[in-house]
Amino acid sequence: MNAGISAYVEFEGVHKSYDGETEVVRDLHLSVQEGEFLTLLGPSGSGKTTCLMMLAGFEAPTRGAIRLGGRTIHDVPPRQRNIGMVFQNYALFPHLTVGENLKFPLEVRGMDKGDADERVRDALRLVRLEGFEGRRPGELSGGQQQRVAIARALVFEPRLVLMDEPLGALDRRLREEMQFEIRRIQRTLGVTVIYVTHDQQEAMVMSDRVAVFNRGRIEQVAAPEVLYEEPERPFVATFIGDNNLLRGAIVDIDGDFCQVAFGEHTITAFLVSARSVGDTVVLAVRPERIGLAGEPGTYRNEFVVPVSDVIFLGDHLLVRATMGERVDFVVKIPNIVGHGAVLPGDRVRIGWTATDCRALVPDED
C-alpha cells in the first residue's frame, strides 16, 4: 500500500472476473516484502488461488497491475517469471524419478550435469529426503511427495515461491510437522513465500503477515498477533479465533472511546475507526477477555446475565449466557474457580474492560 522500502510483489487495484460478470477478486491492494512469509487466508471460494494464478501468470487480471521486483509482469509468460510453485496436488511428473523431477528446471536452464546433480542433492538434503533420487513419485508417501514438490520449487533458486494449500491432503500430525519444516526452509534460504490456506491456525503458526480474504477482497493484512488482538472488521474478528459480536448504535464519543446503546445497557468500547454519533457499530469481545466480577465495579462494562449452559473443558469452563437478544454469548473462564462454581440457571455478574471491547464498522452485505 505505501510505496514500501522494497515491495517485492505488488498488487495494485487488481480485479479479476472469469465470466465478465462476477468479480472473484475485487480491488486488491497488497505488497509483499522481500524475504517475507505472507499467507493468504480465507474461506473457500474467496479468491486466494485466483490471486496466486495471476501472480504465476496462468490467469490475467481483468484490471489493475501486478508488479514483481518493481516491474509489471503482464507481458511476461509464466515460464519466464522464475517463480517456484507448489501445487495443492503436488503436480509431480509421475513418469520421472524424484531426481529427474528436480533436475527438470535445471535442464531447462542448461545447467551442466555435475552442477545439476549437486543442486539436486542439496535440495533433497534441505527437505530431508537424501537418497530418494531414484524413486518414482508413486512410490512415496503423501508427506514425502510434498517434500519433493517443495524441493522442486526451490531447486532452481527462485526468489519467490507460491504455495497453494500444500498441506491440505495431509493428516494433522504430518501437517503440523510440515508447517515447521516449511518455515525452517524459508528462513534458511531467505526466500519470499506467498502461501495459501483456509486453516487459520496454520496461518498463525507460519506467517510473518496474514492477508484475510473474504469474497474477493482483503479485509485486513497484518501480523498474526495483530489480527488477533486488533481486528478491524467483524469478519476478521470471527474468522481468527472466537469473538462475541453485539450490534448497537453509538450514543456518545469521547476520544478513542465511545458509548454504544445495547438494549437497556450502555457499553463503553474502543472505537477502531472514525464514526459519528448515531452510526451502527459491531462490538467484538473475546470470550477469554470476559471475567466473572465478584464485586460490582471490577470492570468498566458489567452485566448480570442468566447462564444457560456450562461446558467443562478441563483447563477452562465455557459458559453460555443470554445477553440482550444474544442467547449465545460465550464466556471462557480459566479453571481456577473450580468445577461447579457456575451452574446453568445461575445469574452471574460478568464484565470486560473498554479496551477489550472493539467497536467495528459492520460488514456491508
Place this chain on the structure above:
Amino acid sequence: MHVAFCAAVLVFLIAPILVVVPLSFNAEPYFTFTEGMLRLDADAYSLRWYASIVEDEAWLRALVNSLVIGVSATAVATVLGTLAALGLASPAMPGRPLVMGLLISPMVTPVIISAAGFFFFYSSLGLAQTHLGLILAHAALGTPFVVITVTATLAGFDVNLTRAAASLGAGPWRTFRRVQLPLIAPGVLSGALFAFATSFDEVVAVLFMGGIDQRTIPRQMWSGIREQISPAILAVATFLIAFALLLMGVVEWLRRRGSQAD
C-alpha cells in the same frame, strides 16, 4: 441358455472368418473343403498357395505399397490427430463439441462418399493415381481414431502438470515432449495402430484414387477375386487375420499398461 446364445453369436461373427484359415491350406485349387481335407488327410493340405503369393511379384508389390502408404498415412494421422486432441483439451478452446464433431466426421461418413470426394478433390490437384494422394486420403480416414484415443487419455491428464512445467521454465515444446507425450503415449500409440489398420484394409478409396502403381493388398485381393479365382486369396486373407490379431493384442497391451500407470 445364455451360454448357448453367446456361442451362437460368436459363431455367427467368427465362422465366416475362421473358415478361411483351413481352406487356405487346400492342396487343390478349390474354395471348398475337399473330401481329403474333411478326412484330415495330410496330403489334402499344402502350403502351395502361400508359396505362390510369395513368388508372385504382384503380391509383393502390393505388400510394399500397403506398408509405404499405411506407415506414411499413420504418421500424418498421428501427428494431426494428437495436435487436434491437445488443442481440444485446452480450456481456452471455444466451440469444442462442434469442432470435435467435425474432426471425427470422416469416421461416420460412408466411405464411398469420402472416396468420391477424395477422387474429385485430389484429381483437381493432380494427386489422383499418386502415392501422396492415397497417403493423404488414408490419413484423413485415420485421424479421427487418433483424436478419439488421445482425447480419452487426456481426460485423465492433470493440467497442473503442464502448469508445473511452465513454472519450472519449460517452453511449450519441451513441456509436450518431456511431460505430455510420455503420459499420453499409450493413447497416441493405440490411435496410430487404429489409423494403420484403417489404411491397411481400406479398398474403396484405393479403387477410386489408385492407379496400377498404387495397388495395395486389399486392392490386389479385389482383382484377384474377379480375375483369377485361386485359394491364393485365402492365404493372403489368413495372413491379414493373423496381422489384425497381432494389432489387437498390442492395443490391448497398451490399454492395460495405460490403466496401470494411473
